[in-house]
Amino acid sequence: MLRHRRSLRRLRHAARLLAMALLLAGPSHAAESAGDEVLLAKVNDFLLERAARPGDKAGDEVTVEVHPPRAALPTCPEPDIFLPRAADRPAGRVAVGVRCGDDGRVRYLQAEISVTGHYVTLAREVRAGETIRPADLTLVAGRLDRLPRQAVLDLDRAIGQQATRTLAAGQTLQRYHLRTRPLVRRGQQVVIEARGAGFRVTRNGEALAAGGRGERIRVRLAGREILEARIVGEGRLAVDF
Structure with missing residues (x-):
């Protein structure tokens, strides 16, 4: 019976110590979490700005999802955010570098950028050397970030051009498929x-x-x-x- 009471007192004492530790750690953990959210928001804004272009057509939509890091990020009021791989317009899965503090250390985050808009496909088979007419083309809505880099996004870019090869109906039109007539x-x-x-x-x-x-x-x-x-x-x- 005495051993049981002593064991119970030890458990209660351990529980009190654990509760005190959680109370002391709580504000710091909350601050770190808030700091992460602020930094992630800045990374999100940076990617939105880089992925969007002033000349985008009405209806084009860019969405960004930044994946939270496994470890807490340091407090960083003025982070230096950059893309390790330069791109005219980042899309798909990308890595983002964050340089913070005087130590010059760089942390990397992963993000997913999706761009939805319109692109051009062939409405019928077009033979090599044929001049492309408006009736030969179809404008399709979809994920632009999943298309080849040279995909044609504008009907005017293709109309009046010549096909460099035979193109199948339904094929996504690319810039190298065209040459000036x-x-x-x-x-x-x-x-x-x-x-x-x-x-x-x-x-x-x-x-x-x-x-x-x-x-x-x-x-x-x-x-x-x-x-x-x-x-x-x-x-x-x-x-x-």
């Missing part, structure tokens, strides 16, 4: 136009290279003079002043 052929007789304040002059010449709209090529004039001009239409070029 030639408006001028090498050796073709072309018209070169020069404009200025109050004047407009046209000359005939021979294209020394092929090219598409907006490209600059060399042209030989009738007097054998060679100049550079910008392609503005079918067999038409312009000289900029």
Whole structure:
């Protein structure tokens, strides 16, 4: 009986010590938790800013989920947050570096960035060399961060271009699937136009290279003079002043 009472007193004493330890540790633990939340919020804002672009279309949506660290992070009023791997637009699963304090130590957090918007697919099979028309394309809504890096997101980027290869119906269109449709052929007789304040002059010449709209090529004039001009239409070029 005496042993039982002594054991009971020891258990009660241990319980009191444990309760005191929890009370003393409570405020510090709460402060650390609050500090983690503030830092995670700053990392979240940093990634949202990097993942979004001013030219994004209406309807595009960016969401960020920062995974909490296993160990508590140090108090860091002004963290230096950076992406270890530079990217034009971070997406998918990324690592985020946080440099804090005078010791220069870096902690790494994991985050998931999802970007939802529209991208371009083929409405029908397009043969290599065909000029792509609006009816050939479909705009699809989905996760942009899961697409290939060269996925085409704008219909205007594809319309009027030529297919570099045969493309299947339903295929996601990528930039390397397209090339500028030639408006001028090498050796073709072309018209070169020069404009200025109050004047407009046209000359005939021979294209020394092929090219598409907006490209600059060399042209030989009738007097054998060679100049550079910008392609503005079918067999038409312009000289900029």
